[in-house]
Amino acid sequence: MSAVTEHTDHGTEAHDHADHGSHPTTLTFVKVAIILAVITALETSTYWWVEDAHTVAMITLFICMAIKFVMILLWFMHLKWDSKLFSLMFYIGVGLAIAVYIVALMTFHFFA
Amino acid sequence: MLAHLPRRRAAAALAILGFLVAGCAKNAPQDIFRPAGSNAREIDDGLGGQKYIFILAGVVAAIVIAVVLFIIFKFKDRGQDIPEQTHGNPMLEIGMTILPAIILITVAIPTVAKIFNLAKSDDAACVVNVTGQQWWWEYDYPVQNCGGIEITQPIVTSGEMVIPAGVNVQLRITSRDVIHSYWIPRLNGKRDAVPGSLQPLRMQADQPGIYTGQCTEFCGLSHARMRQAVVALDSDSFATWVANQEEAYTSPTDALALEGEGQFISQCARCHQINGLTNSDGTPVLANPEQNLVSGAAPNLTNLMTRTGFAGFTFDLITDACREKLWNAPSEEFSALYLQGVWMDSPAGAEYPVCFNETALREWLRNAPGMKPMFVDPNNLSSTGGLYRGMPNLGLTEAQIDQLIAYLLERK
Amino acid sequence: MADIAVHEGAHAHEHDAHGAHATSTGLSNNKLAMWLFLGTECLLFGGLISTYMLYRGRLGNGPGPGQVFDIPLTSISSFILLMSSLTMVLAVNAAKEGDDRNTRVWLSATALLGALFVGGQVYEFTAFYQEGLGFTTSLFGSSFFTLTGFHGVHVSLGIIMLMALVGIITRSKVPGDKAEVVELIGLYWHFVDVVWVVIFTLVYLIPA
Amino acid sequence: MAIIERPSAVPTFAGAGANAPAVVTPTQGLGVFKRPVAASGWKSWVFTVDHKKLGIMYGVVSMFFFLVGGVEALLIRLQLAAPDNTVLSAQVYNEMFTMHATTMVFLFVMPMAAAFANYFLPLQIGARDVAFPRINALGFWLFLFGGIFINTSWVLGGAADGGWFMYSPNSSPLFSPGHGVDFWVLGLQITGIASLVGAINLIVTVLNMRAPGMKLMHMPMFTWMVLVVQFLLAFAMPVITVALFLLGFERNFGATFFNVDAGADPLLWQHLFWIFGHPEVYIIILPSFGIISEVLPVFARKPLFGYKFVVFSGAGIGFLGWGVWAHHMFASGLGPVSVAVFSVATMLIAIPTGVKIVNWTLTLWGGKLWFTTAMKFAIGVIVLFTIGGVTGVTHAVAPSDTQQTDTYHIVGHFHFVIVGGAVMGLFAGLYYWWPKMFGKTLNEKLGGWNFWLMFWGISITFGAMHIVGMQGQPRRMVVWPEKLTGEGFFNLHFWNQVATWGAFTIAVGVAFFIVNVVVTARKKERAPLDPWDARTLEWITASPPKEHNFDVIPTVHALDEFFHRKYEEVEHEDGHVKLMKVKTAEEILAEEEARADAHIHLPSPSYWPIVLAFGLPIIAYGVIYNLILSFVGAAIVLLAGFGWALEPSVAEDSDYDPPAGGDSTKELATIG
């Protein structure tokens, strides 16, 4: 909750469009999309070499998933430039979901 | 009204302390503060035990109430000035945060130890499978050496679980339909019977005696009438009990009972198993409850008369007076009395058992769902595909009931 | 369903100066609400994904993931959904520049890609069904269809919103800040994409 | 009613300003319908988006459901008053406690808290309305329709009978045929949407709509606790939504999520339910914590002790509340590791809660206590909640809980915290805020009866439950048998009867409240503007507040802003500095009115929220009876959605002239 506090003092002066200058251009977005596409291709490829390298594939997949997840959030969804408060709202949700459901699955000995 | 305030609060405080002493009712068979076995004692005793935590809770509540009472009295509006606008005192706050934390540590550590102690399962000398279904418990004893006594053929019984006293018995609890919960307050805490999984629970009773309990997970219509008991017998009596359960079946000689056998085969055997029962052509009579009941099981009636209660231990097979006598028997006498069952108090060679509660059993056979609500209306079984949940009203005539009672009386 | 502050008219940026947007944090109510909503959606999809993870190996008599999944096909539709995020971003950009025509073009493109994705899903579902995996076949089936179905419904709702938005923009009927409306729907759309990123990996690619 | 022109003759104070004449602006929403414009009559309520009207409607409806749930409780107690009693059949009894709990939790406590939150949160932070007024209206109608929908099951073949946590597989179609559970699932789904949208709305409101200078750490404690609750709601509702969907699919579309024969794990339901269910219990209690944190300082004439600690402990409770759900499952066989972890985690919650208790008592310490009814209720909460809280700690000790769980000891615990904590707190709020809401003070004498009967009724009823619980009487039993009664002082028979008498005592107490409301409504005398010498912003405006809340949005300089405007340190002749009242509320209001904003933009009424909400129960009936109906419902929802999206939140400002060159910060048009 404490992270919210810092915003209060700003009153009305802080707002969305604060930094027009650093706004991404179309090109940035296209680049991001290309990276995402490449990662997806890499992910998909694990499907074929997965038999021989199970663990490696798993790790790769998780890393790829995380990168894609974060990239979409930061660039496409603008979190990189937007208010931290937006990030906070979303990350509370993601964080809680991950924590709570992993613990729940653990009680089913899911990871054992 | 305000003048009475402190006195009323004091009364409240007293009432609360009253709860703490509540643990000592006479004869309340399910009192959670009267452990009668090692597991229940583990729960009850010591730091992190039930007694300690209840007293601790009482003390904390009493302190808070006392402080509030004091404040109410001390600081009430007597026309004083607006008080100083104090905003807080961080040190005090931190202190009052740490204090409960310390108290809780004294509870938490032993609690964790107790949890692991209670979960141990390698010290059992006997195993009983406990299966819940709507709305009764089945016990089956696999072939084993149970605390020194050989069980040579599987025993299946219901309602009362008979165990040797002083022996660690490992229950393996499961269910055939919905979730139930097995609870014998004086011997151990509850454990849910979850369909599709086996839950371990240890039972040990120091002394011979009967320890009653109740299904404690809501399991539908007759949850309130799903009861159970653990009967601990001394070692010899337990051996006798086992031998009796394993005795081979003999057809009755008495004419009425023999007719009862016929009735049983035609009316009851589709659900109830009686081990060793054969048709006139010598083929065994096998129940097929799975074609009649949702849970796929009905109580095994081979030795019905060795029990003291029936239909989920809700109704008594023995009369009230005999039950009181049995339940209150000193532990040295208990085992022998229990083995007599309905024949308790009957003179040797008597025709008819004095303690037999015929009224209840007759009523059951006349109209079971009238005594215990069950899901057995034949017109209303579409959701189960025609299967019953419980024992239906079979529309027996009084004559048929006479025969059946005579027959069942032989199942001892 | 976000409520839109009407006061802006078409020229949101010009208004910035006089603090018509005077919220305590200076942030738009609508965007804050949307982000919060997306946060709560995480717990929704988290629950569905966990259910699936728990049940994915429980096949009953039905086929398992290995038998029914068609990874090449699904990766194509994943790629399509990913690209729809790009077109969405471009729509948002266009809207911010007040370029109605391009906004509409990109929004329509996004809706189209989304529809392709949903079409792929429908195709996939029918294929699974023919291979013997129905909604009630097994726990795997139930939880798989529930999870991907929920996602599909989210995408479909997104498509409806996108198309409605195109229509509304054409008729210039946007109540409030047009660029922000586009942005809000964009956030929703990207989130749905993010969820698919997780589903694609956890459900399709990780070997059961 | 897009714009409220400030009436030329400014009414001075004391509530008279409530009905400032409104300039009405009919404009067209979807090109077909005109917007509703009625300023009085039933239409002004049905289509309203005013947070105060919605708050009152929330309150009235939840009070009604309180009586429904209460009568259900009384029937339960009648049945249990004697062994082997026959007041209710087993089936009806099972429906009764299921619906009692469902009604009380989802249709009384939660919406009652929403009533206060709606009414007072904007007032406390100095806003003209919530961030999304139409969504606010939607929330109310969803709650009302959802509540009615669930309760129609009583006459449509029987209500749900699986207990309020509806454990699977007992809730599956095989074991619970009939439509009761379907009504329950779908009804909760509908009220769940209400909670979710309400939560998002209020969070945005708190974060974004505060008056100038109102920092987070200047917010009244009620606002803070409501904020925490809304976060809990926002993140907990989706979890129960998932659970309800799975169960609904199982019941209606042949899925097998909890069917053991298909290999399912019935514990999945328990986890999903309690991941929601435990945060839910803090959702129930925290609003009341907020209320008494307002009431205690006011009547102790001191600021809340340790404001920051109370804020953070509230947030801490909210946070920890996510990590303890499995303490409801100690008997279900999780294995010792999980049990140990959840056991210890649960104990931790006693710490932040203790912080609150300590701070409340220290707020009273050294105060000048004024025992109004509201104050009595608030002190009652401290006492009764503590009793309930410490029994909660006895459950947290897992081995001990395996003896207590599913007995009346648990029932005692949660009624102490819920009825003694949450409900008493809500009553404190009613007595405290009544003059603000209706301009009249509730009768103190009747209030005294109300309080004492409830206080003792609660202690007796639920105290007795602890006793029978310790004798091993399980809960959810339609009958308890004579032969287990036991002898001596602590026999079940006596204490069950005591509990029943206690319940009727509570009922009489509640009846006094109803009498009090009627008596108060009929009396002429109006309450003074600031009857309690209060401290927070809602008291700065008229009683009841004007439609636009504040004539001019107050600028906040401190916690307890209103108090600081009234009181100043004055130096006496003898050199003593003394806190003195330098201004009355009337004077402050007059000042505000004198410099009131000329143009105030308020959100306009709308048809769409009620129409959209109406579609959902139709969908739900359709799921149960005929899917065609569902499509009709869905069409209504979709259409209403379009109408909504196309309708500006504030009606077009045809007659609205921005103040030429004026101070634009006064255009509070940002109320979306």
Ligand code: HEA
């Ligand atoms: C308003 C709702 C509310 C609140 C606030 C609480 C608060 C708590 N509850 Fe309760 N609970 C319920 C509502 C609530 N509960 C309900 C409805 C159920 C049953 C659901 C069902 O089965 O139907 C339940 C059931 C329940 C169980 C499961 C029991 C079972 O079924 O076996 C447990 C187990 O741990 C538990 C624990 C706690 C604890 C530790 C707290 C703590 O938050 C309490 C903390 C407060 C204090 C401890 C008092 C003040 C503190 C001090 C004065 C400091 C010093 C104290 C110490 C050092 C001890 N609760």
Ligand code: HEA
């Ligand atoms: C917000 C939650 C809440 C509230 C306020 C209450 C309030 C009360 N509850 Fe309830 N209760 C629960 C939540 C709540 N309960 C839950 C969650 C369960 C568990 C259910 C389950 O196991 O599934 C439960 C279960 C429960 C049981 C256990 C049933 C069982 O296990 O078999 C009992 C038994 O006595 C009970 C009693 C009461 C009583 C006497 C009140 C009283 O405080 C009620 C007081 C109110 C009134 C009495 C209304 C006043 C009415 C009038 C003034 C009208 C007078 C008019 C006429 C008489 C016509 N409740």
Ligand code: CUA
């Ligand atoms: Cu079986 Cu309750």
Ligand SMILES: [Cu+2]
């Ligand atoms: Cu809990």
